[in-house]
Amino acid sequence: MQSLNTNITFFSTQPYDKQFFTKCNEQFGYQLTYFETQLNASTASLVKEGSVVCVFVNDKVDAAVVKQLAVKKVRIIALRCAGFNNIDIEACRQHQINVCRVPAYSPEAVAEHALAMILTLNRKTHKAYNRVREQNFSLNGLLGFDLHGKTIGVIGTGNIGKAFCKIMLGFGCKVMAFDIIANKDLEAEGVTYHPLIDIYKVADIISLHCPLTEQTRHLINAEVLPFFKQGMMLINTSRGALIDTNDVIDALKSAKIGYLGIDVYEQEEKLFFRDLSAQIIADDTIQRLMSFPNVLVTAH
Template sequence: MKNTKLSLNSKVAFFSTQAYDKVFFEKYNTDFGFEFDFFETQLNEQTVKLISNTDVVCVFVNDVVNASVIKELAERKVKIIALRCAGFNNVDLETAKKMGIRVCRVPAYSPQAVAEHAMAMILTLNRKTHKAYNRVREQNFSLNGLLGFDLHGKTVGIIGTGNIGKAFAKIVTGFGCKVLAFDIVTNIEMEEEGVTFVPLENIFKESDIISLHCPLNEKTKYIIDEKSLSLMKNNVMIINTSRGALIQTSDVIQALKQGKVGYLGIDVYEQEEKLFFKDHSEDIIQDDAIQRLMSFPNVLVTAHQAFFTDEALTQIALVTFNNIESLLAQNDIDNKAALLA
């Protein structure tokens, strides 16, 4: 049982709240005793004014936590920015440090969840199970147009070998693939398991399937662009379950039209904050790029779903609460990777 003395009067304001956030955070709050404000809206320069008598703001991948927002949070006496995700490219860490606001994240909630979703996208694009499902429901049992290929023996290139990249490598190794990887640091354990670390250019040139598992930063933004696409095999498959801006959308659309990219699976999208986690079924979507992508028969789009498992959401809630409790008590967080500023 947690010591709730420190957290009984501490309020956490959640932004970009979905129904499942309430379910999991309320379920595991029993041992912590935080007070909650749930806001469905995104955190930004306008909505930051909703915060009142709040110690902690809890944000997700598409919340705007720039210098302007952080300065407003500081004026409102907010002590902690807690990300309930691993990525933190949306947070101005330098300004947070200057303003004396601590920043924490959930660096590894369930690597398997994201890695398994990446494989699900590969299998769906390859074997066209989504199309077969719809056909059979309409009593169409024809196999025409459903031809796939054996994964066994194919070369899979992994860009980024953190926890998710490592989990994905184990999965594709189990399918009998040749696995190449690129990262700034070679992982000896992965090499012992048969993964070959190569320069990034080799990933582009040699891979039948490329899966992105790297963070988004200045060096990785648009790592998939016209130049890198030109190096790839014809009919290459590209999977992105990491961050949308790893792919230059306009360039990959051209590559799809030319047949250079044979399959594209994306669980993230550069402009996703305007679309994902909302029901737009009755709307006219104004984003021409996503509409164009969804018009291709060899493109699969899921709406930032890769993390969405019971195990992952449980870990996100528990790690977030433990991070907050430690920082409110002015203690170090056990997992150093969770503390950003």
């Protein structure tokens, strides 16, 4: 255990962060400092000297921020998430700052959320809920399809992708996967591995479960979308920049994509985790997305 006077500075803090970290800290006695603001070059000055810094998905820990943290003798940056695309790892290495993350960030919960989005888009339960609350019991426009027997494409079979594959196998689906290394345990359960292009051509539903890297940025774009099955469903619960949003909007307009469910968005740091209900949102892209009746957006 580190010295009890160690300060841990949290950024992008939500009420549940305070609740659970404060409770957990009762047995350790660290000094916890919470900031609702995001960490970036303008807010790094809030960090106390010698602190451990704890960040979330939309904090910007680029080279400039890392340099400021190094000056403040920060030696640990802890991510309370699985992905680390928002951190300049090389800059941390140069300044001898250790980085830790949560690779097993509740994989079943994320996989189950991806399933919830599929079922909601398919069976339109959100629309049925709103109708009934208005005393409208009509079934028109609520027709879905059987998941049983459908082909599911899973891009990335790490902890979350693996959990998602098992769920879809349980629904009686054919599961095709892509990853750099095939998971032998999944293959033993019936998952087959294929090149991306083969998955694009036949999958009824594609769910993204891969990290955001330079190789996966805009993995779904105008070049690959023509290969998709007409009217397919696309689910993204990983990172917003895995898809080129404008290209996907065009695919929605042409009905190449029949359903879109996203829990992440490329420009989400300006929107998500905030109550903007009384404001005018200037982001035309997210407004366009939310205008489609076959698009479901949840806020990460």
